[in-house]
Amino acid sequence: MKQLITISLLLVLSVNLSAQTNATNDSIQLKKLYTEALTKGKSYLWLQQLTKKVGHRLTGSEGDKKAVAWAKAELDKLGLTKVWLQPVTVPHWVRGEKEEGHVATEFGNFNVNIRALGGSVATPEEGLLAEVIEVKSLKEVEELGDKVKGKIVFYNGAMPADKIETFKAYGAAVGQRVNGAAVAGKYGAIGAIVRSMTTKIDNVPHTGTMHYGDIEESQKIPTAAISTNSAEMLSSLLKQNDKMKLKFYFKQNCKNLPDTQSFNVIGEIEGLNYPDEIMVVGGHLDSWDLGEGAHDDGAGVVQSMEVLRLFKTLRIKNKRTLRVVLFANEEFGLSGGKAYAAEVVKKKENHIVALESDSGGFSPRGFGFTCNDKNYDQVLQWKSLFEPYNIHIFARGGGGADIGPLKKDDNVLLGLRPDSQRYFDYHHTEADVFEAVNQRELELGAASMASMLYLFDQYGVVK
Amino acid sequence: MKQLITISLLLVLSVNLSAQTNATNDSIQLKKLYTEALTKGKSYLWLQQLTKKVGHRLTGSEGDKKAVAWAKAELDKLGLTKVWLQPVTVPHWVRGEKEEGHVATEFGNFNVNIRALGGSVATPEEGLLAEVIEVKSLKEVEELGDKVKGKIVFYNGAMPADKIETFKAYGAAVGQRVNGAAVAGKYGAIGAIVRSMTTKIDNVPHTGTMHYGDIEESQKIPTAAISTNSAEMLSSLLKQNDKMKLKFYFKQNCKNLPDTQSFNVIGEIEGLNYPDEIMVVGGHLDSWDLGEGAHDDGAGVVQSMEVLRLFKTLRIKNKRTLRVVLFANEEFGLSGGKAYAAEVVKKKENHIVALESDSGGFSPRGFGFTCNDKNYDQVLQWKSLFEPYNIHIFARGGGGADIGPLKKDDNVLLGLRPDSQRYFDYHHTEADVFEAVNQRELELGAASMASMLYLFDQYGVVK
Numbered sequence: 001m002k003q004l005i006t007i008s009l010l011l012v013l014s015v016n017l018s019a020q021t022n023a024t025n026d027s028i029q030l031k032k033l034y035t036e037a038l039t040k041g042k043s044y045l046w047l048q049q050l051t052k053k054v055g056h057r058l059t060g061s062e063g064d065k066k067a068v069a070w071a072k073a074e075l076d077k078l079g080l081t082k083v084w085l086q087p088v089t090v091p092h093w094v095r096g097e098k099e100e101g102h103v104a105t106e107f108g109n110f111n112v113n114i115r116a117l118g119g120s121v122a123t124p125e126e127g128l129l130a131e132v133i134e135v136k137s138l139k140e141v142e143e144l145g146d147k148v149k150g151k152i153v154f155y156n157g158a159m160p161a162d163k164i165e166t167f168k169a170y171g172a173a174v175g176q177r178v179n180g181a182a183v184a185g186k187y188g189a190i191g192a193i194v195r196s197m198t199t200k201i202d203n204v205p206h207t208g209t210m211h212y213g214d215i216e217e218s219q220k221i222p223t224a225a226i227s228t229n230s231a232e233m234l235s236s237l238l239k240q241n242d243k244m245k246l247k248f249y250f251k252q253n254c255k256n257l258p259d260t261q262s263f264n265v266i267g268e269i270e271g272l273n274y275p276d277e278i279m280v281v282g283g284h285l286d287s288w289d290l291g292e293g294a295h296d297d298g299a300g301v302v303q304s305m306e307v308l309r310l311f312k313t314l315r316i317k318n319k320r321t322l323r324v325v326l327f328a329n330e331e332f333g334l335s336g337g338k339a340y341a342a343e344v345v346k347k348k349e350n351h352i353v354a355l356e357s358d359s360g361g362f363s364p365r366g367f368g369f370t371c372n373d374k375n376y377d378q379v380l381q382w383k384s385l386f387e388p389y390n391i392h393i394f395a396r397g398g399g400g401a402d403i404g405p406l407k408k409d410d411n412v413l414l415g416l417r418p419d420s421q422r423y424f425d426y427h428h429t430e431a432d433v434f435e436a437v438n439q440r441e442l443e444l445g446a447a448s449m450a451s452m453l454y455l456f457d458q459y460g461v462v463k
Numbered sequence: 464m465k466q467l468i469t470i471s472l473l474l475v476l477s478v479n480l481s482a483q484t485n486a487t488n489d490s491i492q493l494k495k496l497y498t499e500a501l502t503k504g505k506s507y508l509w510l511q512q513l514t515k516k517v518g519h520r521l522t523g524s525e526g527d528k529k530a531v532a533w534a535k536a537e538l539d540k541l542g543l544t545k546v547w548l549q550p551v552t553v554p555h556w557v558r559g560e561k562e563e564g565h566v567a568t569e570f571g572n573f574n575v576n577i578r579a580l581g582g583s584v585a586t587p588e589e590g591l592l593a594e595v596i597e598v599k600s601l602k603e604v605e606e607l608g609d610k611v612k613g614k615i616v617f618y619n620g621a622m623p624a625d626k627i628e629t630f631k632a633y634g635a636a637v638g639q640r641v642n643g644a645a646v647a648g649k650y651g652a653i654g655a656i657v658r659s660m661t662t663k664i665d666n667v668p669h670t671g672t673m674h675y676g677d678i679e680e681s682q683k684i685p686t687a688a689i690s691t692n693s694a695e696m697l698s699s700l701l702k703q704n705d706k707m708k709l710k711f712y713f714k715q716n717c718k719n720l721p722d723t724q725s726f727n728v729i730g731e732i733e734g735l736n737y738p739d740e741i742m743v744v745g746g747h748l749d750s751w752d753l754g755e756g757a758h759d760d761g762a763g764v765v766q767s768m769e770v771l772r773l774f775k776t777l778r779i780k781n782k783r784t785l786r787v788v789l790f791a792n793e794e795f796g797l798s799g800g801k802a803y804a805a806e807v808v809k810k811k812e813n814h815i816v817a818l819e820s821d822s823g824g825f826s827p828r829g830f831g832f833t834c835n836d837k838n839y840d841q842v843l844q845w846k847s848l849f850e851p852y853n854i855h856i857f858a859r860g861g862g863g864a865d866i867g868p869l870k871k872d873d874n875v876l877l878g879l880r881p882d883s884q885r886y887f888d889y890h891h892t893e894a895d896v897f898e899a900v901n902q903r904e905l906e907l908g909a910a911s912m913a914s915m916l917y918l919f920d921q922y923g924v925v926k
Contacts, residue, residue, distance in 0.1 A: 035625040162498040164852055166903070199903065363826070363882045365853060389627055390828060390882075392855035419826045419853075419882060421903040440629070440662065440884040 026385055026458065030451045033310055034389060037447035042309055044439040046074065046302040047361070051292035051434040058289040059329040060092030060260045067285050068263045071301070071326050075267040078309055083267040088328040088339045090262045093119055095289055096253035099224060101193075103234055104129060105244040110237070112230035114193065115205040115290060116222070116252040117177060118332060119212075123222045127251030128152065128191050134238050138175055141183050149188035152248045154195075155180045156235055158228075159424070161199045166420040167359070170197055174208070181223035182213045192223040193248065195231040198424040203227045206428045207288055209331060224250055262286070264336050268323035269311060277320040277460060279453055280354040281307045284330030284402055291432035295423065298434075299361025299442055301326050303416075306446035307453060318457045320352070327402040330358070334401055341405030352461040353412045355449055356400025360426070361442040362418035366391050367452065368398020371412040378462050379412070382455050391448055393417050412461055414452070416445055489848055489921065493914045496773055497852060500910035505772055507902040509537065509765040510824070514755035514897040521752040522792040523555030523723045530748050531726045534764070534789050538730040541772055546730040551791040551802045553725045556582055558752055559716035562687060564656075566697055567592065568707040573700070575693035577656065578668040578753060579685070579715040580640060581795060582675075586685045590714030591615065591654050597701050601638055601646050612651035615711045617658075618643045619698055621691075622887070624662045629883040630822070633660055637671070644686035645676045655686040656711065658694040661887040666690045669891045670751055672794060687713055725749070727799050731786035732774060740783040740923060742916055743817040744770045747793035747865055754895035758886065761897075762824025762905055764789050766879075769909035770916060781920045783815070790865040793821070797864055804868030815924040816875045818912055819863025823889070824905040825881035829854050830915060831861020834875040841925050842875070845918050854911055856880050875924055877915070879908055 037043070054070050057063035068085065075083045101114040133148055135141055136157040141148060155176035159169040174197055181192040196206035205225040212220045226234070237246055265285060271277060283300020287293020304324045311318055328336030344351060355367075366386075369376055376396060383394050399413035407413055418441070426432040500506070517533050520526035531548065538546045564577040596611055598604055599620040604611060618639035622632040637660055644655040659669035668688040675683045689697070700709055728748060734740060746763020750756020767787045774781055791799030807814060818830075829849075832839055839859060846857050862876035870876055881904070889895040 034627070038624045161501045161903070164497070164907075363884050390856070393853070421826050421907065422901050425901065438885050438888065440624070444627075444884065 026455060029454055030385055032314055033450045033454065034447040036310055036314060037306065037443045037450070038440065041306060041443040041446060043302040043306040043442050043446045046305060047294065047298050047437060047442065048434055050298045050302065051294045056289050056291060056293050057285065057287050059090045059262060059286045059332045061289065064262050064286055068265055071265040071285060074305065075265065075324070078267070078312055080267045080308060081270040085263040085265060086339060086343060088262050088264055088336050089259050090329040090335050091332045092257040092260045093332065094255060094257060096122070096255065099250065099252040100127065101224065101226070101250040103237055104247045104249050105237065107244055110233065112234065113203050113205050113227040114224040114250055115207045116224045116254045117194065117210040118207055118288070119210050119256065120181065120223045120252070120254055121220050122253045122255055123191070123251050127249055128222065129247050129249045130190055132238060132246060132248045134235060138179055138183050141187065145187055148184055151189055152191040152193060153180065153184040153189045154193045154234060154248070156195045156231055158195060159197060159199050166199070166424050169199060170424060173197060177208050177225065178210055179213070181210055181221050182215050185219040185221040186215050189221060191221050191250065193226050193250070194223065196225045196228050197427065198228060200425050201228045201232065203229050204429045204431055207290055208428045222252060224252060262328040264328050264340050265326040266323065267308065268321055269308060269318055271318050271320040273319035274460070275321050276350050277352045278323055278349055279320055279456055280323050280325055280351055280403065280406070281449060281453060282325035282327055282402060283357050284327040284336065286329050286331055288331060288428045290428065290430040292434055294432050294434050294437050295360035295426050296428065296432055297330065297358045299437060299445070300357035303357045303361070303442065303446040303449055307450040310450045316454065320457050320460065322453060322457065330402055337402035338405055344406065351406050351411055353453070353456045354399070354403035354406045355414050355416070355453060356403045357416040357445060357449060358400045358402070359416065359418050359420065360423045361437045361445060362422060363441045364391055364416055364418050364445040364448040366393025366395065366417045367414045368395045368417055369412060369414045370397060370399045370407065372409060375412050375461055386448070386451065389444065389448065410461070410463060416449055418445055489918060492917055493848055495777055496913045496917065497910040499773055499777060500769065500906045500913070501903065504769060504906040504909060506765040506769040506905050506909045509768060510757065510761050510900060510905065511897055513761045513765065514757045519752050519754060519756055520748065520750050522553045522725060522749045522795045524752065527725050527749055531728055534728040534748060537768065538728065538787070541730070541775055543730045543771060544733040548726040548728060549802060549806060551725050551727055551799045552722050553792040553798050554795045555720040555723045556795065557718060557720060559585070559718065562713065562715040563590065564687065564689070564713040566700055567710045567712050568700065570707055573696065575697065576666050576668050576690040577687040577713055578670045579687045579717045580657065580673040581670055581751070582673050582719065583644065583686045583715070583717055584683050585716045585718055586654070586714050588716070590712055591685065592710050592712045593653055595697070595701060595709060595711045597698060601642055604646050604650065608650055611647055614652055615654040615656060616643065616647035616652045617656045617697060617711070619658045619694055621658060622660060622662050629662070629887050632662060633887060636660060640671050640688065641673055642676070644673055644684050645678050648682040648684040649678055652684060654684050654713065656689050656713070657686065659688045659691050660890065661691060663888050664691045664695065666692050667892045667894055670753055671891045685715060687715060725791040727791050727803050728789040729786065730771065731784055732771060732781055734781050734783040736782035737923070738784050739813050740815045741786055741812055742783055742919055743786050743788055743814055743866065743869070744912060744916060745788035745790055745865060746820050747790040747799065749792050749794055751794060751891045753891065753893040755897055757895050757897050757900050758823035758889050759891065759895055760793065760821045762900060762908070763820035766820045766905065766909040766912055770913040773913045779917065783920050783923065785916060785920065793865055800865035801868055807869065814869050814874055816916070816919045817862070817866035817869045818877050818879070818916060819866045820879040820908060820912060821863045821865070822879065822881050822883065823886045824900045824908060825885060826904045827854055827879055827881050827908045827911040829856025829858065829880045830877045831858045831880055832875060832877045833860060833862045833870065835872060838875050838924055849911070849914065852907065852911065873924070873926060879912055881908055
């Protein structure tokens with residue numbers, strides 16, 4: 001009995017000792033990753049190249065092609081096990097000439113700032129002029145029904161500023177942008193103008209995707225985003241409409257061209273011990289055609305590349321396969337993410353973890369995890385390792401649009417959660433440029449991502 | 464006995480019930496504070512006025528006077544119990560004409576970006592031209608001793624980028640700026656150029672205070688900050704010095720004028736139940752003369768004012784006295800904070816809490832507390848109330864320079880801890896302007912401060 005107790009004690013002791021040693025090793029390794037990223041990191045330089053040399057890279061555009069070539073070339077320099085391109089069929093929408101818009105009244109015209117929404121049809125060549133009806137939601141249009149016929153519907157539902165996470169405020173309002181034209185068109189409206197998705201009051205329109213769904217061709221009406229300043233002006237003028245016979249005018253000649261081809265850019269460092277257990281890290285290479293796509297999602301692209309560079313530079317011998325995927329076409333329907341997931345199924349690959357960064361290059365606050373309870377308990381054990389780096393949020397839920405199709409019952413999808421306060425100052429606008437990204441914030445995000453994948457590499461995903 | 468147990472149980476039950484009810488009430492009240500600040504807050508508008516209408520406000524300058532008048536007038540509008548000015552004697556240093564600097568070599572001159580450090584003497588009217596000796600620390604100059612005689616000492620010790628909190632990186636390097644001229648002057652150097660206090664590599668020099676200490680008048684040498692880009696260039700040219708006979712030239716005509724007068728601007732809402740228990744919230748009204756002092760410390764000023772506005776607007780009947788203090792002269796030796804503390808002693812006032820915001824208007828991450836163990840345990844109990852607002856850091860240590868003199872054994876000094884990553888992109892430079900502040904980040908800071916003071920008002924400081 002005494003012997004048994006001794007053995008048990010020794011066992012307990014050795015298990016504790018081993019756990020402790022690992023925690024110490026892990027903590028040393030995380031420190032190395034953060035130090036390397038902050039002192040010799042490459043993400044910021046890469047972001048400068050991607051934003052300034054490549055520029056914006058709308059799905060199907062010349063910029064998209066340049067971005068694929070740039071990313072492939074940079075990954076080729078890292079000494080990975082292999083780098084390859086996966087062809088992806090993508091939509092090809094072009095904005096055309098710069099949009100024009102104004103409020104027309106008996107007393108004169110007031111110019112407004114608008115940009116066509118991605119996927120929208122054009123106005124007639126001479127533009128559209130019509131009475132305006134202001135609403136705050138899709139539901140209001142459904143209730144108005146035929147009353148919107150022949151009019152331009154002005155969706156002016158603001159993102160609710162009292163939400164602490166701006167993505168929640170976005171979620172509450174973005175339906176107007178995505179489905180506003182379809183709903184208004186269904187009832188005979190001839191155009192839809194949507195308040196920009198931001199809580200900031202400024203002159204910058206925010207573009208983004210919209211869908212016509214399954215409405216008839218004749219019901220597809222042109223739609224554009226209007227800056228919040230212009231939206232506030234339009235709304236206040238509408239309150240005195242009876243005095244001034246207000247109409248709204250806009251002109252855009254965007255169009256949808258036939259589908260074309262782009263590529264997911266992929267590279268990997270094969271795992272030494274469990275090469276079949278794949279850990280993916282990624283962001284999307286495409287962007288909108290306004291600005292430079294610096295936060296959305298240049299940041300996620302260069303941070304993902306930096307994760308692999310950090311592993312190589314620090315000579316971390318990864319046990320599992322670490323793969324970067326720079327997804328094609330996130331903005332126009334996720335065909336890059338879907339094509340990647342289809343290939344995974346076809347090749348019967350085992351993806352134990354997928355980590356996405358697509359919430360901007362701001363100070364990292366934590367991660368959001370989509371996984372089962374057991375795996376959530378597993379990651380919670382690592383939380384204290386991140387405390388020295390001010391990473392506090394280990395939330396349930398989240399991941400990212402591109403990695404979503406990879407979900408299984410027994411793997412972990414997770415997304416980096418940067419501070420969200422500034423994201424909608426830039427999102428889908430001409431203001432989303434390199435200068436809006438702070439070097440240290442970007443680097444801290446990359447280090448946090450590398451640290452998390454280091455831990456998954458060490459311990460795998462518990463079954 | 465049975466009765467006793469029943470009573471005990473009832474007591475326990477009622478205490479728990481009361482604790483629970485309070486937690487619920489507190490959580491409701493915090494939600495109201497955050498919602499009001501984010502949807503109808505005034506801090507951002509105030510910051511626009513302070514930065515754009517008043518502008519920079521160097522201690523003793525015309526801007527300083529305008530800032531005092533503006534702050535007094537705005538506080539007067541809030542319906543506080545009283546608002547008053549406390550006279551403070553302040554130094555009066557003026558920068559004079561824009562500084563000039565270049566690297567002179569046999570092959571030509573390279574212009575560099577410099578700005579005089581606050582408190583520095585001027586160069587001779589024609590400027591200073593001398594050989595340069597590069598060092599990375601004060602200690603190196605002590606070791607070089609007389610070898611620096613007749614030369615310009617170039618302090619090029621960079622802020623260590625691997626520190627996670629940038630204030631720690633600042634702390635590790637700023638001694639060069641504060642004491643560099645005094646140490647170099649002591650050994651006969653004729654000028655001191657100091658690498659700007661930032662990890663960012665750009666063209667913007669960062670000014671800040673320096674002290675000559677007790678060295679002789681003849682040893683007081685002119686000193687200026689040099690931008691990090693210029694510092695890197697100078698350092699790399701120095702490596703080839705033997706080929707080009709490099710000298711450094713700079714000219715500045717700043718000077719120290721006689722002391723003058725400024726004011727602490729103070730307002731309070733008297734407490735209903737314990738008016739003698741005073742809770743202070745504040746920031747400093749003075750700024751550097753480059754940029755607009757938006758983050759340093761316009762943000763802290765308007766957030767502190769917003770705390771009182773929130774209490775008034777939400778009709779919170781504070782039990783204890785809530786006082787805002789907008790301190791004069793933080794940048795040139797803290798005479799505002801010292802004068803305030805002296806008055807507190809003289810009037811035998813009881814300051815139970817002092818909260819300062821002087822770390823920029825960035826996303827709030829938490830607070831740093833300087834207090835005894837018992838009071839630290841007290842505040843830790845409130846931590847979970849802040850979780851919904853992503854406030855995670857309840858650290859020991861910190862507070863702020865202006866409130867430092869108020870420390871007692873049984874009170875609590877605390878400082879707001881915003882995210883520190885961007886602070887030294889702007890600190891003491893022409894880049895510290897209104898546009899560098901994000902509205903939501905500023906407002907979240909104000910709401911966090913108001914929430915913390917709401918809790919101190921409810922529960923006091925445990926003895």
